[in-house]
Amino acid sequence: MTDLEIAQKATLRPIREIAGAIGIPEDKLFHYGPYMAKVEGEPPPKRGRLILVTALTPTPAGEGKTTVSIGLTQGLGKLGKRAAVALREPSLGPVFGVKGGATGGGYSQVLPMEEINLHFTGDFHAVTSAVNLLAAMVDNHIHQGNALGIEPRRVEYKRVLDMNDRALRHVVTGLGGPINGVPAESGFEITVASEVMAVMALARTVPELKERLGRIRIGYTFDRKPVYAYQLKANGAMTALLVQALKPNLVQTLEGQPAFVHMGPFANIAHGTNSVRATEMALGYADYVVTEAGFGSDLGAEKFFNVVSRAAGFAPEAVVLVATVRALRYHGGADDYNVPNPEAVKQGLANLAQHAGNIRQHGFDPVIALNHFASDTEEEIELVRAFAREYRLRFAVAEVWAKGGEGGRALAEEVLAALETPGQLQPLYDPNEELKEKIRRIATEVYGAAGVTYTKKARNALRRIERDGCDRLPVVMAKTPASLSDDPKLRGRPGDFTVTVTDLKARCGAGFVVVYMGDVMTMPGLPKVPAAERVDVTEDGRIVGLF
Structure with missing residues (x-):
């Protein structure tokens, strides 16, 4: 069955029951029908422990961070834990563009899938x-x-x-x-x-x-x-x-765990996480909260560590690093990354090593979650398991797409074990450092670049930001998610490369400076065959083709 068919066959619980299971009073719910609501009022004091999910450099199709985040939450539920997930809202651009829906997949989804992917609560x-x-x-x-x-x-x-x-x-x-x-x-x-x-x-x-x-x-x-x-x-x-949109949205996973789905800045052109308010709400009501940061550790996780945690005053205690065999094949040079290729996996592990190092330098030993696909072979899986042993990292195969929470149980157990000795966030830079130094440190220490160059336009923008006194803000890098570099064609773990800053903009309201690299754009285009071509509505009003 497709993701949409699985979602449409699911039996949803009234949202008041989902809220009640973690202690949200019914009078704090502003209902959007029986299965969606906004949560009003201030969150209770923090009780939960935060788990951040990030990934290696993805293939164009994505590596299933959202699916793993939901599956991990369901896995924690299988272990009897009071868990919730906090996710970004899907943008209609990707929904009708390349990726299709953004509510997870298979038996690890948040529901109601159609509403969340389309207009949701507006x-x-x-x-x-x-x-x-x-x-x-x-x-x-x-x-x-x-x-x-x-x-x-x-x-x-x-x-x-x-x-x-x-x-x-x-x-x-x-x-x-x-x-x-x-x-x-x-x-x-x-x-x-x-x-x-x-x-x-x-x-x-x-x-x-x-x-x-x-x-x-x-x-x-x-x-x-x-x-x-x-x-x-x-x-x-x-x-x-x-004012109404500021209130977090509450929905549910396919297995009935609470899901706070709220706001959705992209990680390649913004800071890439759901709202601080939604995460605080989840931390106030649940014992374990799973959240994700967009794309790989070089984009989403880096910004979570250095921008979001600073602004929010909270930090994760454990980090999950999602990998897939197909992405390792891709970064190992395979032309067709859907076909078994152990040698390409070996070569692609260099990319995973860079991401693991990025997380370690911020104070965490990541748990490696291998998101399982049908084309994975035992030989390839064993290569990733051996990598984790070599780097002394916890490892689990996540079969959450096919098995839901049961397929996330092993990952949940590893995460709980990691939480016994929680990490301590170590930001990469001090916001009061010079702007060029902050950019240099991210480029060289997170991406592995040899250096940074600036176009004339970028140099002028830098001087303007310094003149306006906005240079002592945190940095949000805007670059391609397809490579550790600013060139989407450079797979794996590139070496001896420089990145090019093409522009900078001070976002004084948000409280950071956006640094644009390469050809990154803030208005994407549709692909040759957009996902919108598959979407339709039956005569009885049922949506079909949505992922």
Whole structure:
């Protein structure tokens, strides 16, 4: 059966029962039908232990971090533990683009699958509206006399759409005469790349949300002074659009564990984790909380350690590193990574070693979770097991796609054993270090680069950030997830390479500087055969083809 067929055959429990099982009072639930709800109010004091799931460098299809995160939560449930999972909300861009749905797979899914993958509780629509409200107010301010002296050519704030649409990357607005505003070059980003999405994922309270939104820099005046959203009196209305969306969403795994699914910044162009508020909510009600950071340890985990944990005040106590035999074949040079190839697996282990080292230098010995696929051979699995023994790392084969929680039991046991001697987070850098030094340390110590080069545009942006006093913020690297380098064609563990910084932007509301490397884009495009072509609706209204 397909993932969707498995999901549609599942029997869901009323969400009030899921909430009640971990002590969430029913009067704190704002219902979206019988199986979805937002959780209102402040979370209880932290009681849970946080487990972070990351991965090696993925193949284009992804290595199943979400599936393993859900399966691990179900596995903890099989062991009688009070566990919850905290995940990002899916973006419609990937859902209709390359990857399809993003709610796990097989017998390790969060439900209701169709609703979560599509409109869900409307959070992303609220973020999209808030972003575009500010963009409209910027243009209107310039059109109505421009009292702040905003230079149209220096407006850096863009509109968004939660869809892959390459035609909107660069646009010209205000055409058609004075009645339609002031002509200016602009563009669209995908919603999950927006600063508002990052703010929503980091803000804990409504006052903090409003304050962070006010700090969003929209551009510069004619005399090169920065202009912020609060100066346009926009952050109050933006907060009004977002106040309901700030509340975490509660759904369930296929086996009935609570799942907090909330917000969704990408890890290749943003900080890549679900909301701090949702994780705090989970930690307040559950004994064990599993969360994931997008893509590999070089992107998602690095940002969780150095950005999210600093902002949130919590850190994981154990880290799971997801690997697949097919990814090891891919990074070992195999042309067809779906065909058994032990020699390629041997070569690909160098990539896994780099990721294990990344996690170790942040204070954790990762548990290696080999996400099992039907094409895996015993010889290939034994190579990964031997790697774990050599590096003195815990190891488990995760058969969660095929067996759900039962297939995650062995991984859950290894994670519980790891928690007996929990890791202690060791951030890679001090935010007060010079911006170029922070970038250098991430590039050389996490990616394995020999050095960093800067384009002229990036050098100018760096000077501007230093002049504005934003250089003492944490760093969010934006690069390809397909390689440890900034070149997606470099598989495995590249050596003797440099990375190129092409641009930098201070996200003052979010509280970090985004560093763009290589050809990374904030508005993806659809592939030649998008996943949308498979999606349809039957005559009785049932959705089909959604992953």
